[in-house]
Amino acid sequence: MKKHFRELSVAAALIVMLAMLAVFAPAFFQPQPLLSLATREAPTLVVACGMALVIISRQIDISVGSQFSVCGVCAGLLAASGWPLAATLPAAVGAGALLGAVNGALIAGLGLPSIVVTLAMMVTLRQGLNLARQGQFVNLPDGVQWFGFSQSNGQGLIVGFALLLLFALALAMRHLAAGRFIHAIGSDAEAARLAGIRPRLGTFLVFVLMGALTGLAAMLNVVQSPQVQPLSGLGLELKVIAAVVVGGVAISGGRGNLWGAFAGLLLLACIGPALTHLRVEAYWEKAIQGAIILLAVVADGIRSRSGGHGQ
């Protein structure tokens, strides 16, 4: 109970908000708008899963937004040139994995700080994309939007897929040795190395996975509209990092899980629509999100000060 205090308190905040909505704005719970909201947030959830792993291993990746944009444009161009979806999807994932591998090689291989490496990656990709696309949209051929299904089926597919991925990764983190290695590397890389774990290899693979998930998320985003925006991932990194941190993943590494990140994402994602339904001005959304993030960080600070583990 105490161990999962943070995850539970985020879940409790979410429940309180939903309960308030149920009383004051039951219209929030209409199925179709709710499904649309979930569909819009599904790619973010996929990226957040990867980000949780990155942060648990005591790293950060602020290039995910740019990676997301690049993978989206790549997928769009491939689809527009006649590639079938079955080939476009793996290509998007592969492109992401490749970008992640570059990050991982620089960070794990050369021991460079991840914030600098991924900052460079973020700027390079974003500017490269501006240069190459000049702000042009990619028009997608028929049969790409909603994977060729009806809108509601497509939406269901996207949300279902993202949730399935969350389940699978959460299960793997808990039940595969690899998950434990990631926690160990993030808690104390030297102790992990002394125990025969390879922290550098682990860190590298986490970044590759982060990239692959970002590519996948980009694909889930591409199919939601008839066109691909050139900078669809702008600001995504902040949203995702905020969700993960609010969900109780310690920025200092080692602690946290995917369910917490999920709860954090839901909480932040629901605030905007909730305000609309409660007839509060939308300007408050960012302020409230900021306050929640601040609260989460303060809670972490107090927790580590009071010494959860008796330093």
Next chain:
Amino acid sequence: MTAVPLLEIRSLAKSFGGARALRGVDFELRAGEVHALLGENGAGKSTLIKIVTGAHQPDAGVIRVAGREVSGLDPSAARRLGIACIYQQPALFPDLSVAENIGLRLDPGHALRRVGWRKLREQAGDLLRKIGAAIDPESEVRALSMPEQQLVEIAGAVGTGARIVIMDEPTASLTQKEQHLLHAVVRDLRRDGVGIIYISHRLEEIFALADRVTVLRDGESTGTGAIGELTERELIRRMVGREVAQIYPPAERPPGGVVLATRAIGCAAGGVRDVSLEIRAGEILGLAGLVGAGRTELARVIFGLTPADSGAIELDGTPVTLRSPRDAVRHGIAYVPEDRRRHGVVLEMAVAENMTMAVHRKLFPGSWLRSAVEQTLAKNFVRDLAVKCAGPQAPAGSLSGGNQQKVSLARWLATKPRVLILDEPTQGVDIGAKAEIHRIIRRLAGEGLAVLLISSDLPEVLGMSDRIGVMRGGHLAGILPGGSDAHEVMALALGQTAKGAA
């Protein structure tokens, strides 16, 4: 010589948790003397220094500076009183210039006040000249050698008008020539009436430089004497004079064949050179030596953390290559590291998770964690090693030091090793747990493990070991038979000279 000592310390006491680091130290420093402070590792030298420089507050006792009693000493107060400390690793800002470093020391200034660059340079240049150091005040500290950095520190100390200068093993990493230079500076300071507390493990240096010597042992001073009245033998006796109070479990049977042998191994990066030793099945080979003598470094070479670049390692007579911890684990070598608080266990993770960390591949084929298997293993170790914890799911960070040590030990026993390297297994562990860990170590040896026991606790090495290797300056100074006495070990560890032995 004035009647009032520069620094006078009476009955100083300090405890950390349950451990009593100082239990009544008397010390006196006069103006214009070099006063050597001697003692084994853990005798209380560092604690004493930290109290005098204001880093720690004493629990009891009196400190007088120039006859006036001081209380509530903190680092800035100590500085105002003219106390300066030069550490073995100089505490300078590597990216700033020499002049800036000295300037910061003299007067940190006000954040918004203009920096008088020219004055800063002149001042630093004067101070460096005064102590006879040929260092350009504008050079970046990063580019200086270790002794040059120490001279910068000394210049800063002189500049602040320090009357009490503490030097903590200043020559530990210096060459012979650099030592002579430093000694000349120390003599100059002494001539100017500064009192110098000089900590060193090198007896020959102490005989060459010091006027008086105080020996600390187990947090108590065993007396002060003029250097002319003392022999090396007497100093060593004072350092190790305690009786072996604990009863150590004896070996039950004679050791078997040689399991691990190192043939003249060396590692330039780790500062280990030309070490040849053999450990037999069922044998505990103790490894004694002063801090920095290369014991941990040797363990890291054998465990593949800093692989050997010369010589060979043999297991059961067959040469093996150990280039990583994984290689070592595969060959049945286990290493329970020093400083468990940092790297022995992962504090955030559960006891059970910590215990299985090195055996995932064996325990969980296909990498799917099986909770039942893990719990069984953890419960067995918790029982066998008598780990006191709320259960296998308790976070390792919630355990006491001795029990964390047992968790770290269990992790490595789970690999079913043939060679067990223990690095300071009882450091920071209370007496009761210590005896328990000793019994466990002896039992493991009895089960046929070859044990390499690194310890700075001399009675522990003497009591536990079947043979004792003594390291000094990165090489094996000698191997003594079990039952040797502390004098023999210390003489080897210190590199006793012919003069002092007379």
